[in-house]
Amino acid sequence: MSGVLVIAETRRGELRDVSLELVTAAMDVNDPAGGRLTVAVIDGSPEAHAQALGANGVDEVVTVTSPVEHFEAHVAQRAVEALIDELDPTLIVCGHTIDALGFGPAVAAARGLGFASDVTRIAWDGGPIASRGAYGDKLQAELDFPGRERVLLLVRAGAFEPASGGGGASVRALDVDLGDAVRTEHVDFVEVGAGDVDITKADFLLSIGRGIEDKDNIPQFEELADKMGATLSVSRPIVDAGWMSNARQVGQSGKTVKPKVYLALGISGAVQHLAGMQKADTIIAVNTDPEAPIFTVAHYGAVTDLFEVADELEQHF
Amino acid sequence: MKVVVPVKQVANLDDEFELDDDGTGVDPDSVEWELNEWDTFSVEAALQLAEAGDGTEVVVVSVGDEEADEGLLACLAKGADRAVRIWDDGLEGADALAVARVLAAAVERESPDLVLCGVQSSDAVAGATGVALAAHLGLPRVAVVNKLDYDAASSTATVERELEGGLVEVLRVRCPALLTIQTGINEPRYATLRAIKQARDKPLEVVELAALALDGAAVAQAAGARTRALRHHEKGEGAEMIDGSAADVAGRIAEIVKERMSG
Numbered sequence: 157m158s159g160v161l162v163i164a165e166t167r168r169g170e171l172r173d174v175s176l177e178l179v180t181a182a183m184d185v186n187d188p189a190g191g192r193l194t195v196a197v198i199d200g201s202p203e204a205h206a207q208a209l210g211a212n213g214v215d216e217v218v219t220v221t222s223p224v225e226h227f228e229a230h231v232a233q234r235a236v237e238a239l240i241d242e243l244d245p246t247l248i249v250c251g252h253t254i255d256a257l258g259f260g261p262a263v264a265a266a267r268g269l270g271f272a273s274d275v276t277r278i279a280w281d282g283g284p285i286a287s288r289g290a291y292g293d294k295l296q297a298e299l300d301f302p303g304r305e306r307v308l309l310l311v312r313a314g315a316f317e318p319a320s321g322g323g324g325a326s327v328r329a330l331d332v333d334l335g336d337a338v339r340t341e342h343v344d345f346v347e348v349g350a351g352d353v354d355i356t357k358a359d360f361l362l363s364i365g366r367g368i369e370d371k372d373n374i375p376q377f378e379e380l381a382d383k384m385g386a387t388l389s390v391s392r393p394i395v396d397a398g399w400m401s402n403a404r405q406v407g408q409s410g411k412t413v414k415p416k417v418y419l420a421l422g423i424s425g426a427v428q429h430l431a432g433m434q435k436a437d438t439i440i441a442v443n444t445d446p447e448a449p450i451f452t453v454a455h456y457g458a459v460t461d462l463f464e465v466a467d468e469l470e471q472h473f
Numbered sequence: 474m475k476v477v478v479p480v481k482q483v484a485n486l487d488d489e490f491e492l493d494d495d496g497t498g499v500d501p502d503s504v505e506w507e508l509n510e511w512d513t514f515s516v517e518a519a520l521q522l523a524e525a526g527d528g529t530e531v532v533v534v535s536v537g538d539e540e541a542d543e544g545l546l547a548c549l550a551k552g553a554d555r556a557v558r559i560w561d562d563g564l565e566g567a568d569a570l571a572v573a574r575v576l577a578a579a580v581e582r583e584s585p586d587l588v589l590c591g592v593q594s595s596d597a598v599a600g601a602t603g604v605a606l607a608a609h610l611g612l613p614r615v616a617v618v619n620k621l622d623y624d625a626a627s628s629t630a631t632v633e634r635e636l637e638g639g640l641v642e643v644l645r646v647r648c649p650a651l652l653t654i655q656t657g658i659n660e661p662r663y664a665t666l667r668a669i670k671q672a673r674d675k676p677l678e679v680v681e682l683a684a685l686a687l688d689g690a691a692v693a694q695a696a697g698a699r700t701r702a703l704r705h706h707e708k709g710e711g712a713e714m715i716d717g718s719a720a721d722v723a724g725r726i727a728e729i730v731k732e733r734m735s736g
Contacts (some may be wrong), residue, residue: 168634226642226669230613231603236522252600254636257592257653258616261601262608263731264570264697271570271697281720286698291486291499299698310600313637339613341645343631349639360734384730396657409635417733427598438733439725445488451714452706456729458715458722464567468723 157305158190159227161245163236164197164209165255168345169225171197171205174251176318181278181311182249183213183319188280189246194218195325196234200225201260203329210325218243223334226342229258234337245306247284252310253441264308270301273310274427284309293427293449313408314431349410351403358387359416363406365391367422367443367462371399377421380466383473389413391423409430421462427452464473474510474529476627477585479576479606480512480548482541484598497700498566503570508544513661515654518621519589520552520662526625530554534563534579536572542677549672550664556677563682563689567696569601574695576602577609578685586628586653592617600653601697606661607651615644619658623648 160182164175179195183239186193194216195209202219209217220235222228236259239254240248248263250256264271269283277287283300284307290297345459355361362381368374381388388404395405408428418436423429423442425448433439434453441454442462451457458465483506523529533548534557535541539687546554559579564571565572580588588610590603600616607614619641620633628648633641635655644653662674682688715725 229616233608254617254634257600258604258614258634261569261573261599261604262614263574264601265605265695268694269697271568271601273601283691285701288599290596290700290703291484293598294486294706295492295499295703297700298702298704300701301698304697339646341499341617342644343643345636346633346641346643347639348641360730384735392656398660405639408637409641412638416736417730419730429643439727440729442722442726447486447488449706454716456713456726458726460719460722464719465723465726468720469727472723472727 157244157246159192159194159243160186160189160247161239161243161342162193163197163248163250164195164205165251165253166197166199169204170385171208172451173318174253174291174313175209176211177313177316178251178311179214179319180247180316181213182247185247185278185280185284186213194243194245196220196239198222198232200283206327208321210327211321212323213319214323214325217325219329220332221266224338224342227255228338228340228342230339231334231337233262234334235332237267238332239257240267248306248308250308250310252312258309260308260310267430269309270304272299275309275311275313278309284306286429289427289449294447312427312431314434334368349402349405351401353387353403355387355389355404355406355442356413359463360384360386361389361406361413361415361418362386363389363391363418363420363423364394365420365423366393371397374399376466380470383470385473386419392426420450421466423450423451424448425453474526475532475583475585476529476587476589477580477583478512478515478519478531478533478553478589479549479580479602480508480533480535481509481536481594482535482544485596492703496702498703506540506543508547509591509594510594511595511654511656514656514658515589515591516548516551516553517659517661518654521659522587522623523552531577531584532557532583532584532585534559534576536560536567536575545677546669546672547664549675549677551662555675557680558677559680559682559685561682561689564692567692568593568698569597569599570605570697571692571695573602573605573609574688574692575685576606577680578687579680580606580610586649587630589655589676590651592653592655603651603653610651612649613646614653615646616653617655617657618652620650621629622660646721652716692700
């Protein structure tokens with residue numbers, strides 16, 4: 157048993173960005189894990205992605221042809237289990253993505269693997285050591301996997317820089333019997349969240365979250381955003397509650413934004429939210445909870461009442 | 474029809490909290506417990522199915538100590554028919570895979586038509602328990618569901634799976650199946666005070682591991698990881714906390730915004 161197996165992701169015929177980030181994550185520990193790095197792609201037409209996955213440091217790209225065109229969680233599970241049998245890796249690295257959340261924990265449970273999700277750092281100390289958030293990401297936990305010969309980690313998208321292409325990896329097709337693995341029927345993809353505003357184009361986002369407490373308080377922040385010359389964006393709870401449209405949602409399931417200034421009022425900073433905004437040039441966060449995870453990515457922070465700050469801010473614009 | 478809904482009482486840390494002596498947990502005195510937010514949506518989804526179909530039973534199941542009773546009673550008050558709580562002191566600190574193993578033994582007894590889990594818990598944020606549970610049960614599953622239409626005649630669920638970046642996939646799955654439910658799929662109801670009182674008369678069964686043909690060793694065997702250290706986050710590089718009155722904070726924020734936006 158040795159080496160690292162990376163499970164690439166595709167969607168609607170495109171390779172997803174997370175795939176090459178996972179290669180970087182794997183390379184960090186590839187040597188102690190045995191020094192052989194394999195990237196596998198499971199897709200209706202996997203060959204189309206093989207060359208792009210042959211990044212520097214990748215030894216081999218293995219393609220597995222799915223009987224269905226689009227991702228199917230049970231097909232992915234069967235394929236990953238077959239890849240484990242074929243390659244005997246010490247470590248398997250998948251994305252902490254919606255797709256991998258549908259098969260990663262199932263593989264780990266079925267095969268009795270060491271397992272952690274939403275991993276942001278992988279180290280090695282006789283075996284893999286994974287870092288991830290704990291207690292709602294208020295703390296950082298370091299995990300080990302005693303007694304586990306094999307570990308599967310779901311790594312947070314955006315936590316690693318993508319590996320550069322141009323490596324000389326060999327490509328091989330692995331024939332896996334997947335015909336009866338399919339247990340769900342794909343019907344359609346639907347785009348949601350289109351709206352009259354494109355928050356990804358805004359230079360200055362005033363973003364509000366659960367801390368604004370009540371739907372009736374929204375007009376106050378709409379006015380403040382207007383005065384400040386900002387575009388109003390929101391975190392997930394505001395959309396879930398039906399107070400604002402999905403078009404304004406920042407985060408993993410909403411939009412990824414990179415404004416010059418991101419002013420977050422009453423947003424604690426769930427992981428999925430941070431994923432969508434942590435590349436903003438300047439992040440300013442106001443929250444009453446000093447342990448709110450948003451302060452881990454903010455450049456400026458204030459632990460205080462957002463309504464009082466909002467009232468005072470009006471005077472300056 | 475029977476719907477089983479695994480729920481969890483989650484740890485919410487006070488603003489001020491202490492790590493425990495060995496640095497792998499937090500001082501229990503600085504923890505408040507509440508029903509996992511995601512589970513309020515899965516419970517609501519189950520209750521709506523029960524209201525739509527005759528004779529649907531909703532069973533909530535939790536792995537936890539007595540603290541979990543409060544969450545289970547809240548579910549019973551909202552309309553769940555029965556509650557099951559599984560506990561053994563050896564389960565203290567159990568991770569998602571260990572909990573999934575225990576839940577599997579409990580859910581198997583119920584032979585449900587549908588299992589609805591929250592996508593994740595707000596404290597561990599593993600997003601793994603439901604899908605691992607489905608693997609143990611051999612059920613087809615769909616993760617991160619934000620719309621659910623169940624057709625009783627064909628025992629088929631048509632669901633929307635929330636993908637990244639404002640995309641959803643519509644797909645169909647034959648039941649029995651397990652779905653992990655995303656926030657925003659519905660509007661969770663509140664229980665009336667009267668219902669909360671009456672909930673105490675509904676069945677809440679406490680089950681020991683042995684009754685599920687499990688023991689501490691089997692559960693430990695299923696665990697995926699061990700926490701070897703907990704620490705505070707390193708604050709972002711160059712992070713600067715702005716102190717003072719609200720006026721001071723607003724003044725400084727205005728300064729920063731104007732400077733950055735003019736640059």
